[in-house]
Amino acid sequence: MDLDRARAFLAGNHRGILATIKRDGRPQLSNILYFLDDDGRIKISVTQTRAKTHNLRRDPRATLHVQGASPWQYVVTEGTAEFIEGPGVLEALRRYYRRVSGEHPDWADYDRAMVADQRLLLSISVDYAYGQLP
Structure with missing residues (x-):
């Protein structure tokens, strides 16, 4: 799937299922x-304390x-995670909340x-995408 098309779909949604790899x-x-x-x-x-955070650090x-309006409309993206933490994390979390x-x-x-809550912001690249869109 074309990454621009996948990103356009992602931009119109806010709910998804994140998969990470356990030990x-x-x-x-x-x-x-x-x-x-x-x-x-x-x-x-x-x-800091969630399983997904520990998994992605490792x-x-x-x-x-991300599923669309019907169960047959979806996009799956694969990428690499980085954490935004330390100085600037509160402003990054505010931006997240606003969006x-x-x-x-x-x-x-x-x-x-x-x-x-020991919150930080996860930032994931969109390196590859597949799925089914109309």
């Missing part, structure tokens, strides 16, 4: 909210499945919650 080689699946950023990368809010290969949910009523409260 034993089996897939670990997570329902997630994402957005396709202007840099063409998929952005997902994650916490093996950065990631697959995202997925709109404006937050209290950004100071949001920032405190992100720190308490």
